[in-house]
Amino acid sequence: MKRRDARISRGRFLKVMGAAGVAGSTLSVLACQPNTSPSQGGGGGGGSEEKQLNLYNWSEYVAESTIPGFEEQTGIQVTQDFFSSNEDLLAKLQAGGSGYDVIVPSDYMVSIMIKSDVLQPLDKSKIPNMKNLSPNFRGLPYDPDDEYSVAYQWGTTGILYNRAEVGKIDSWDAMWNPEFEGQIAMINDVRETLGAALYRLGYSVNSTDQEQLQEAKAALLEQKPLLRGYFASTENRPLVQNGDILLGHVFSGDAITAVIENEDLEYIIPRPRATRWIDNMAIPAGAQHPGNAHKFINYILEAKVGADLSNYTYYGTPNEASLPMLDKELTELPSFNPPDEVFDRLEVIEDTGETTREYERIFTEVKSA
Amino acid sequence: MGRSKGRGWSLGLAGLLGPVAFWLGLFFFVPLLMILAYSFGTSGVYGGITLGFNPTNYLKVFDPLYLEIVVRTLFIATLNTLLCLALGYPLAYFIALKGGSWKHALILLVMIPFWTSLLLRAYAWVVILGGNGLANRTLQFLGITDEPLTLIFTPQAVTMGMVYSYLPFMILPLYAALEKFDVRLKEAAQDLGASRWQTFWRVTFPLSMPGVIAGSILVFIPSAGEFVIPNLLGGSRTVMMGNLIQQQFLNARDWAFGSALSVMLAVLLLGAILFYIRRVGAEKLEGV
Amino acid sequence: MAASSTKGGPVYKGLGKVPDWGLVLFAGLVYVFLYAPILVLVFFSFNSSKSTQVWTGFSLRWYGELLRDQSVIDALKTSLTVGITATAIATVIGTLTALALTRHAFRGRTIADSTIYAATVMPEIVVGVSLLVFFVAAGLALGITTIIIAHVAFTISFVTIVVRARLAGMDSSIEEAAQDLGANPLQTFLRVTLPLILPGVMAGALLAFTLSFDDFVITFFVSGVGSSTLPLKIYSMIKFGVSPVINALSTVILVTTMILILGGSRLFVRSERA
Numbered sequence: 001m002k003r004r005d006a007r008i009s010r011g012r013f014l015k016v017m018g019a020a021g022v023a024g025s026t027l028s029v030l031a032c033q034p035n036t037s038p039s040q041g042g043g044g045g046g047g048s049e050e051k052q053l054n055l056y057n058w059s060e061y062v063a064e065s066t067i068p069g070f071e072e073q074t075g076i077q078v079t080q081d082f083f084s085s086n087e088d089l090l091a092k093l094q095a096g097g098s099g100y101d102v103i104v105p106s107d108y109m110v111s112i113m114i115k116s117d118v119l120q121p122l123d124k125s126k127i128p129n130m131k132n133l134s135p136n137f138r139g140l141p142y143d144p145d146d147e148y149s150v151a152y153q154w155g156t157t158g159i160l161y162n163r164a165e166v167g168k169i170d171s172w173d174a175m176w177n178p179e180f181e182g183q184i185a186m187i188n189d190v191r192e193t194l195g196a197a198l199y200r201l202g203y204s205v206n207s208t209d210q211e212q213l214q215e216a217k218a219a220l221l222e223q224k225p226l227l228r229g230y231f232a233s234t235e236n237r238p239l240v241q242n243g244d245i246l247l248g249h250v251f252s253g254d255a256i257t258a259v260i261e262n263e264d265l266e267y268i269i270p271r272p273r274a275t276r277w278i279d280n281m282a283i284p285a286g287a288q289h290p291g292n293a294h295k296f297i298n299y300i301l302e303a304k305v306g307a308d309l310s311n312y313t314y315y316g317t318p319n320e321a322s323l324p325m326l327d328k329e330l331t332e333l334p335s336f337n338p339p340d341e342v343f344d345r346l347e348v349i350e351d352t353g354e355t356t357r358e359y360e361r362i363f364t365e366v367k368s369a
Numbered sequence: 370m371g372r373s374k375g376r377g378w379s380l381g382l383a384g385l386l387g388p389v390a391f392w393l394g395l396f397f398f399v400p401l402l403m404i405l406a407y408s409f410g411t412s413g414v415y416g417g418i419t420l421g422f423n424p425t426n427y428l429k430v431f432d433p434l435y436l437e438i439v440v441r442t443l444f445i446a447t448l449n450t451l452l453c454l455a456l457g458y459p460l461a462y463f464i465a466l467k468g469g470s471w472k473h474a475l476i477l478l479v480m481i482p483f484w485t486s487l488l489l490r491a492y493a494w495v496v497i498l499g500g501n502g503l504a505n506r507t508l509q510f511l512g513i514t515d516e517p518l519t520l521i522f523t524p525q526a527v528t529m530g531m532v533y534s535y536l537p538f539m540i541l542p543l544y545a546a547l548e549k550f551d552v553r554l555k556e557a558a559q560d561l562g563a564s565r566w567q568t569f570w571r572v573t574f575p576l577s578m579p580g581v582i583a584g585s586i587l588v589f590i591p592s593a594g595e596f597v598i599p600n601l602l603g604g605s606r607t608v609m610m611g612n613l614i615q616q617q618f619l620n621a622r623d624w625a626f627g628s629a630l631s632v633m634l635a636v637l638l639l640g641a642i643l644f645y646i647r648r649v650g651a652e653k654l655e656g657v
Numbered sequence: 658m659a660a661s662s663t664k665g666g667p668v669y670k671g672l673g674k675v676p677d678w679g680l681v682l683f684a685g686l687v688y689v690f691l692y693a694p695i696l697v698l699v700f701f702s703f704n705s706s707k708s709t710q711v712w713t714g715f716s717l718r719w720y721g722e723l724l725r726d727q728s729v730i731d732a733l734k735t736s737l738t739v740g741i742t743a744t745a746i747a748t749v750i751g752t753l754t755a756l757a758l759t760r761h762a763f764r765g766r767t768i769a770d771s772t773i774y775a776a777t778v779m780p781e782i783v784v785g786v787s788l789l790v791f792f793v794a795a796g797l798a799l800g801i802t803t804i805i806i807a808h809v810a811f812t813i814s815f816v817t818i819v820v821r822a823r824l825a826g827m828d829s830s831i832e833e834a835a836q837d838l839g840a841n842p843l844q845t846f847l848r849v850t851l852p853l854i855l856p857g858v859m860a861g862a863l864l865a866f867t868l869s870f871d872d873f874v875i876t877f878f879v880s881g882v883g884s885s886t887l888p889l890k891i892y893s894m895i896k897f898g899v900s901p902v903i904n905a906l907s908t909v910i911l912v913t914t915m916i917l918i919l920g921g922s923r924l925f926v927r928s929e930r931a
């Protein structure tokens with residue numbers, strides 16, 4: 001028993017499919033604009049904005065009371081989503097993804113974002129609490145007139161180590177000491193690790209000098225056989241705590257968690273220089289609720305809110321008014337509150353423009369070696 | 370739904386292929402063309418692309434540093450495939466042919482661990498294989514070693530982690546292929562005097578080839594694009610194509626070069642698969 | 658030689674005891690390999706400090722935290738919604754595609770084949786960024802829908818490849834017989850073909866769900882406000898620390914799924930014996 005198949009000719013079928021595919025692809029290739037043009041949405045008017053705020057933040061970076069406190073105070077509902085790296089955040093914004101009102105990029109990323117036109121300028125008249133900011137956290141190199149960003153939390157990157165086993169150390173040399181072969185770990189971040197090599201050689205972490213960079217590369221290649229590997233700071237910390245390594249390159253907040261729990265461990269800000277990093281609040285161009293965004297930024301700058309934040313994250317607050325309300329446990333640690341002479345040794349990481357690709361290539365070469 | 374005789378198309382066939390043609394056509398091909406266009410573009414300093422015809426991105430791929438990474442990636446992917454086959458086949462065989470009424474539960478039990486985040490499982494491996502971890506303590510307790518061995522953050526740990534990650538990709542297709550195996554064929558062979566080993570090699574294994582092919586492809590391809598395991602379990606000291614491409618897109622913000630690398634990777638992998646299938650025999654993937 | 662009767666016999670039907678025990682042992686070891694980190698993970702869900710790697714003592718605090726943390730529960734709900742929907746769609750489309758590719762010889766089949774393989778070859782960052790650009794250009798709002806679309810797109814091929822492994826070498830004479838006896842194509846498919854390929858379809862669905870449930874990179878780029886999935890929440894914890902709340906959640910998921918599976922199997926086995 002034969003069935004009759006309705007036949008459409010193969011040729012016709014293919015032609016139709018092909019045409020659809022070509023049309024669709026041409027349209028999208030032509031239409032795609034990798035850089036979002038700043039669309040001025042609802043210019044700062046608080047009246048017609050719905051009571052909603054979309055926050056794009058790092059995970060575990062708000063205290064339990066932070067968001068509920070804001071919601072209660074203003075009646076604005078907050079939706080918080082998380083990103084995992086500055087670069088992810090930038091790529092998403094540039095490719096057109098958005099919907100967020102407040103984002104939290106790090107120092108160098110703020111200047112890259114300004115140059116890429118993905119941020120909108122702040123209306124400082126809506127952020128009176130900016131007066132609470134310590135002068136050390138205003139006019140920073142990546143945003144000299146504080147036009148686009150407000151500091152949120154800050155920290156340092158240094159060395160967490162087992163003082164009982166290693167003895168007292170005070171400089172980056174310890175991370176290059178062959179005595180500790182296999183017991184050292186660095187951070188898997190080009191600016192921090194290449195930065196450490198640059199610091200050790202006495203150069204700036206933002207160097208664009210080819211010779212200096214090559215020297216730093218040589219230093220990293222020299223160091224590599226001594227390392228367990230390149231990890232995230234939150235991975236280095238348990239390694240030191242468990243005794244798998246003796247010296248770990250970590251962020252201050254992580255280190256403080258470990259130091260508080262274990263007396264044998266110590267965190268230092270190494271000589272000659274180290275990194276001071278700052279995470280900031282900023283408003284993307286095209287944000288739907290800029291008025292609410294300003295209110296949120298202002299709220300974070302309240303003394304109590306800032307203190308609650310730092311007491312939870314163990315990272316530093318840029319808010320002078322918050323200092324008296326910080327936990328004693330934290331303020332007693334010299335690494336949390338570096339004295340002036342240490343503070344002066346800290347550098348802020350800045351965007352290196354075109355040299356960035358050179359940095360990346362060096363790091364790939366080192367890791368691949 | 371019989372087979373259509375001849376090389377023609379029919380409405381039925383178009384109906385079967387319609388959905389995938391639509392979905393992949395729109396959500397795969399279009400992005401693919403985009404990436405092809407980008408690979409010939411010029412990257413802005415801060416990301417973004419100016420389209421044009423710039424073939425230098427492809428020339429950059431032939432830098433010894435990057436070529437080394439490509440070769441290493443292909444090697445790791447191949448090794449991973451072989452190891453997954455060695456470990457996965459006996460398990461799939463066991464579940465499909467010896468599992469009886471428990472086989473559904475058994476296969477689900479294989480998959481459940483993979484519904485927890487890879488990140489957590491990797492961190493757990495770090496704990497297990499650490500200096501004071503379970504593995505070392507057991508070895509020392511049993512008297513096999515005196516001192517802790519360095520087990521984690523080594524190339525071997527990366528290999529183990531890769532196998533750990535991709536085992537299901539091998540087990541599932543093998544299970545699908547083996548499960549339809551008619552046990553009576555095995556018994557017939559043995560009735561005719563074949564030993565167990567002969568039966569396996571000449572009856573069971575060849576009939577499971579489609580599963581082997583499918584599993585190999587499903588392990589090999591994603592392995593080549595892996596970037597998480599070398600970082601979590603290897604201390605970021607094994608740089609693979611996945612790491613490189615991620616880095617170019619995100620950190621170096623060189624979308625053009627990243628796209629060129631992706632296209633090269635895709636071409637290489639596709640070539641490898643087509644070659645493999647041809648060697649093994651394309652007819653093994655067809656219906657009878 | 659051993660008879661192959663299947664009713665009410667022991668589970669392991671072998672043709673000799675020794676290799677059977679070898680196989681059982683091997684299988685057992687593989688399961689141990691698969692579950693070792695799971696046990697550690699569960700262990701640390703009871704940790705008293707905020708570490709997932711340094712044990713400081715026993716505590717149930719993370720389970721309490723889990724109950725209070727709405728964002729984690731929302732993320733789980735989103736992951737399940739996306740996972741189940743995307744799996745359903747991808748399984749249907751993938752199965753149809755596999756049927757077409759295995760059963761019909763047509764011009765352009767090699768190209769179709771290669772496309773299916775090619776769709777698994779693109780690195781995640783590339784798929785993620787390009788889909789985002791595409792969605793934005795097409796004016797689609799980012800959210801759960803775009804995540805589902807993206808997940809279907811990257812899992813279809815996996816389903817197709819798995820189902821093909823099942824279909825290959827499968828004799829279509831049964832289906833032809835059914836049609837000769839008067840069944841129409843739909844009836845043939847539902848009552849003859851589908852039951853025969855079901856293990857393959859299920860395996861494909863399982864793979865698709867697993868891929869979707871733990872996907873990070875693609876999901877990150879195509880997700881919108883408020884549509885965080887579990888991986889988005891978890892991987893973003895790398896910078897400041899992964900909280901054992903996630904361990905607690907994973908333990909709960911694990912235990913629940915195990916109970917469902919083993920319970921379901923009991924019923925299944927019992928009904929088979931009846």
